[in-house]
Amino acid sequence: MVINADSAQVYADLRILSARPSDDEMEGVEHRLFGAWDGAEACSAAAWAARAKAEIDDCHAAGAVPILVGGTGLYLKVLLEGIAPIPAIDPDVRAVVRALPDDGAYKLLRIEDPLRAAELAPTDRQRIARALEVKRSTGVTLADWQMAKAGGIGEAVDLHPLVVMPDRTWLYDRCDRRFEAMLQAGAVAEVEALLARKLDPDLPVMRAIGVPEIAAFLAGALPREAMVAAGQQATRNYAKRQFTWFRRQVPEDWGRADIGFESETVDIGTYFASLLRE
Secondary structure (H helix, E strand, O other): OEEEOOOOOOEHHHOOOOOOOOHHHHOOOOEEOOOOEOOOOOOOHHHHHHHHHHHHHHHHHOOOOOEEEOOOHHHHHHHHHEEOOOOOOOHHHHHHHHOOOHHHHHHHHHHHOHHHHHHOOOOOHHHHHHHHHHHHHHOOOHHHHHOOOEEOOOOOOOOOOEEEOOOHHHHHHHHHHHHHHHHHOOHHHHHHHHHHOOOOOOOHHHHOOOHHHHHHHHOOOOOHHHHHHHHHHHHHHHHHHHHHHHHHOOOOOOEEEOOOOOOOOOOHHHHHHHHHHO
């Protein structure tokens, strides 16, 4: 069984833009948590981890091996290490923090939680706001809360991790061609359908790579050529962040592999499932 650990592929609304595996790519292997959330509901790392635990338990009960596949490192980290028991944020605090301009929020975070600020890029609006609202609402920094993590399954399972680290030049070229292929496969119509739902623009599904760029194109704010370039750049930027995250955040004893794939549409989860069958 393949279990999705990608924060975009969880959304039913993003079949094309998340490159969710097709029925043919699944090759008869059972896939779970793909398209499992409606775009109107934000899928948090904690919510995903709770669902993933249940799927893993079901898989073990059936005598099968669960294979978790996806590039959202935070999802995997929460599943394995647990999550900090942070109380609900005071709504008034959240409203004030979210109303701050980006540079203002970062300047305040440098004063109120300098260690966390040093870890974040000044443009990382979402994480800056989260760290600032936690500190203001609870009086405790996010790092201190994270020291009290609970609920992880890392010590209770037999783990065989593998981080796939392809050549960057190959990957960046693949990112560019991938975005073009998505457009040819109907990504514009997918975003049109999403915009028709009139969802909150701050929802994760509305900020997924490709959605803001295509939305700007549909609104006439970007010509097609600029939209394509922006979508390709956003994809490459995300790939670069993934390289950095998996280089710094995963344990040194996790396996790493430089694997080349001839197919342009390979489903990595199914690929590793096939290895288990051999």
